Structure formats: structure tokens, C-alpha cells
Amino acid sequence: MTSSLSSNAFERQACLPCFNYDGQAKDNKNIPNQLPGKNHHDTSKPEMKQAEDLLASDLKKISVQERADAFDDVHCVGEELEETPEMIQKSLADFEDAVQKERNPFYEMAMNQNRAYVEDPIFRLKFLRAKLYDVGKSVRQMMSFLEHKAKCFGSDKVARELDLSDFSKEDIEMMVSGLYHIQEGRDRMGRLIVHFFGKNLGKCKVDVLKRALYYIWWAIIIPHPEVQVKGVAGIYNDTAREDEFKFPGFNFFKEVLPFFNSLPLRFSACHFCRHAGLGRNLLNDKILSLWLDSFPQYFRVRTRIHHRSSMELQYHLQSHGVPVDTLPFDVDGNIRTEILNSWFEKHLEESNQSIRFHQPAVARSAFEDMEVDSDLGNHSYSDFNEDDAKEAFGEPRRASDQRMGNNGNLESIRETGAIKPTENDVLFGKGYRLQLHPGNVRFREFVLQNRDEYESTPRMKRREISMRLAQILRSNGVRFLKKTESGEWMESNIVEADKKIGQIFRELRKKEQNGRANRSSA
Numbered sequence: 001m002t003s004s005l006s007s008n009a010f011e012r013q014a015c016l017p018c019f020n021y022d023g024q025a026k027d028n029k030n031i032p033n034q035l036p037g038k039n040h041h042d043t044s045k046p047e048m049k050q051a052e053d054l055l056a057s058d059l060k061k062i063s064v065q066e067r068a069d070a071f072d073d074v075h076c077v078g079e080e081l082e083e084t085p086e087m088i089q090k091s092l093a094d095f096e097d098a099v100q101k102e103r104n105p106f107y108e109m110a111m112n113q114n115r116a117y118v119e120d121p122i123f124r125l126k127f128l129r130a131k132l133y134d135v136g137k138s139v140r141q142m143m144s145f146l147e148h149k150a151k152c153f154g155s156d157k158v159a160r161e162l163d164l165s166d167f168s169k170e171d172i173e174m175m176v177s178g179l180y181h182i183q184e185g186r187d188r189m190g191r192l193i194v195h196f197f198g199k200n201l202g203k204c205k206v207d208v209l210k211r212a213l214y215y216i217w218w219a220i221i222i223p224h225p226e227v228q229v230k231g232v233a234g235i236y237n238d239t240a241r242e243d244e245f246k247f248p249g250f251n252f253f254k255e256v257l258p259f260f261n262s263l264p265l266r267f268s269a270c271h272f273c274r275h276a277g278l279g280r281n282l283l284n285d286k287i288l289s290l291w292l293d294s295f296p297q298y299f300r301v302r303t304r305i306h307h308r309s310s311m312e313l314q315y316h317l318q319s320h321g322v323p324v325d326t327l328p329f330d331v332d333g334n335i336r337t338e339i340l341n342s343w344f345e346k347h348l349e350e351s352n353q354s355i356r357f358h359q360p361a362v363a364r365s366a367f368e369d370m371e372v373d374s375d376l377g378n379h380s381y382s383d384f385n386e387d388d389a390k391e392a393f394g395e396p397r398r399a400s401d402q403r404m405g406n407n408g409n410l411e412s413i414r415e416t417g418a419i420k421p422t423e424n425d426v427l428f429g430k431g432y433r434l435q436l437h438p439g440n441v442r443f444r445e446f447v448l449q450n451r452d453e454y455e456s457t458p459r460m461k462r463r464e465i466s467m468r469l470a471q472i473l474r475s476n477g478v479r480f481l482k483k484t485e486s487g488e489w490m491e492s493n494i495v496e497a498d499k500k501i502g503q504i505f506r507e508l509r510k511k512e513q514n515g516r517a518n519r520s521s522a
Helices: 007-013 046-061 064-074 085-102 105-113 115-119 121-130 135-153 169-175 206-221 225-230 250-261 285-293 310-319 342-350 386-393 438-448 451-455 459-475 494-521
Strands: 180-182 192-197 232-238 267-275 303-308 480-483 489-491
Touching: 046 285, 046 303, 064 267, 085 121, 085 135, 105 115, 105 135, 115 121, 121 135, 121 225, 135 206, 135 250, 169 206, 180 206, 206 250, 206 342, 250 285, 267 310, 303 310, 342 494, 438 459, 438 494, 451 459, 451 494, 459 480, 459 494, 480 494
Parallel strands: 192 232, 232 267, 267 303
Antiparallel strands: 180 192, 480 489
16 A cells, blocks of 8 residues: 555545544444434535644554554454453563663663662553563653653653642642543553643643643553553543633643653544534644644554534544543533542542542632633622622631641641541531531522522532532531541541532422412412
């Protein structure tokens, strides 16, 4: 097969009937019925021609079998990485031989600090699996990883694992800013699905972004065994509305992307979703081309570009094996802020770490010239009566599970004992005594003060209001506590508080409906 083939001939010869702008199969009978009034395929978009040509060029450079493998991975019918004990043992031996030839100052630095860290087979397997057991590429990536880690965190931290106490308050705020989201569940192939929202990408401080990226990927995502074996399904959501975006500067491409490429991760499917109808998109042809060109060919041949409405994007992602019921955006392109940080809270619980953060508010300090996005239609944060929360519960207290270190960093604190409820805490559970607890009484009063706002809001938006109310209370030092099986109190996550607020509104509505029904029957 030669590069002189026409585009259509190339698709037929390459056994890739699906490869067009959206990567959709023209003859796939399993795809749901087409949306009414919409052509199932996008015609080639002139403004994305450079990016499309780059992807097509890569596909022409690989073999028929490699194209078929890429097609299978994108459509969730591929195979995971096959390993045998003999293969692993031989690869690790070859890895060690290659390391002796590739030794560099940063590797020597790590060896002098903690030899066991860089010689750990588990550590080295991450790089081997990311590069599909290509020993040469794996060793070079490990060397690059150690170099970027030393430059980003300091040479004294290059040969040890980092926890949240090693990160500044800015770093942690970036982690929970809504830049990333790990979707609940897996795709049809059993892969972890990671979403990336780029509308604030150009406003991020480069150093803060790099440190946040390191922790999210190295400490949370990469340790998953299925991530190392199956790879990751990545979804970039370009949801920028008018006046909400800023183009990434040269430093982003110069510093952040090489740092990101040093991490041992493998995207076995990637979807760039440009949400049409929301205003200007961040990813124009030039930026997307530059971005794609910075990634390996393996990544690019498994990439699809979609330019559709948010509703159509859900349809297309579903045809690629992505569950739509847990997507972090709705059919109108609105970000589901109530679920954005659930993955981080889960990580804190699993790693026995505890910090206090505002979910999903974006920290001003982590961004350059940035304004916090409330994105609740005509509502703003102040509409939900933060003053009422202070009046009901007092001034925000210093959380018992948070302290500032000598270096100004927000330190993670491990649980050291049972929590003792105070009058400001909201206690979850059943029983008349809990209903009369002072914190529960004030909680119910505060929630009901916002009932008119809640009831006048469309049903699909009400969850966002209940989540904001929970955030306001939490930011004012109110804890939501529940009992463990051993009878001790522990702090509940904000999602349960959100559900409790919705329950209060529903119970009051039901009570009023029953009252009207009884009066009419009388």
C-alpha cells in the first residue's frame, strides 16, 4: 500500500471503514438509530484539516494489522496486554542491561538516594507496560521521568513516593479544580475513563499544573493494574463558552507536554470532543495539530475528533463503548459539577488521607488572571445565602483535620481517632433524637430558606443547587457525620450531604401534597 492512495481507497484497503472525521463506521449495524434531522457523519471540516491530515498520515505509515488493532482499541473490542512470568522476567533482565548503558545524572542521583526505589520491579514494570515491553523506549522514558520529577519537586524527592503533604495548597486546589475527572465505571473494554476539561487550560500556572498532573496520574490513575495492562480511554471536552477561555501559551507546549509524556501511561483510545453550539472552541486546527504532534504515534492512530452538539457527543461516545449515564456533562453541555470531585474523595478514603477543599470551586491562586466559574445559569454563589449559613452555624472554624505546615503547605492528616460531634455538625441517621440535634435543626432551617430558589429551578438544574448549598455549609466548617458499623462517627462525603438536601425538599413537597389531598377529600 502506498501513500498515493486516495482517501477513500485508503479506507477500504486499510480495513478501516470507520475512519472519517468522527471515526464512525458507515456500515455498523449495531449503532443505535440516528438522531432525527442529523446526518450521521460530519463532512470534512476545513478548519480542522491540518489535524485530520496528521491523523490520516499516521494511519498510512503503519501496517494493516496495526491499523486494525488501533481500530479495535478505539471501538472497545481490542485485547489487553498479554503477559507471562517468563516474559516479565526476561524483560526486567533486559531492562537492567539497558539501564547500565543509558545511565544519566538523574538516575545516578536516584540510585544514591534510594537504590531500592529505582530497582523495584513494580516501578520498572510501569514503564515496560506503558511502552508495550519495548525495553529501549521504557528505559528512556524512566530516565525522562526521573529528570522531570527532580526538576519539578527538587532533587531530594526524586527517589521516593510523594503524598499530599509534599504538595502546596495551590497544587491541591488545582487537582480539584475540575480540570480532570475520572468517570465512574469502565468502558466496554474494562478501561478507566479519564476526562479532561480544557477551558481554563491557558490560565493555569505551568508549575502548579505539572505538580497536579503528577499526583493525579502517578499516585491515583497509574497504580490501577488494569490501567497498566489495558491502557486508558481519554476524553478531552472542549466546552469553553464565550469569554471563558484563554489559549495556552508557548510554555504549555514547551514544559507541560514533555513532562506529561514522561509519565508511564498509555492511551488506548482518545476522543477530542468539541462541543458545538457553546460559543468559541479552544481547540482550533493549529492548536490541536500542535498538541497531537507532541504525542507518540501510538496515541494519534487511536484518536478520534468529534465536533457535535453535546447530545450527539453522548450518542457517539456510547457507540465507542463509553457509558453515558455517568458522563460529567449533560445533553446541553453543562458540566455536572456535583460529581466532579467524587473520584478524589474516593482516593482520600482509600489512601487514608484527609484534607479540606471546596468542591468543585476553582482556587484563584492556582490560575493566572482567572475568574471563578459558577456556571449555574442566572445563579451565582452569593445567591445561595452564605451569610445565612454564617448566621446559623457561626463563623467558619478551622477544620480539625487540616493544618498548615511550616512551609505553608496543606498537610494531609491520617485519622487518629473517633470524631466527637459538636452542635455545629449535621448528624446523618434515623431517630427523633437526631432530628432534635442543634446542628440538624439549623441545617434544615438553612436549607428551607432556599426552597423558593430550588422549586423555581428546572428539575435538571436542582441537583446543582443542592450541591452548592452543601458546599457553602462545608466551607463554613459544618461537618456531615455518619456512624460506622462500630458505632463511631466519621465524616461523610459531600455527595451524601447533597442527597440529604434534596431529600428535605422532596419530603416537604410530599407533605404539602398530602395535606392538600386530605383537605380536598374532606
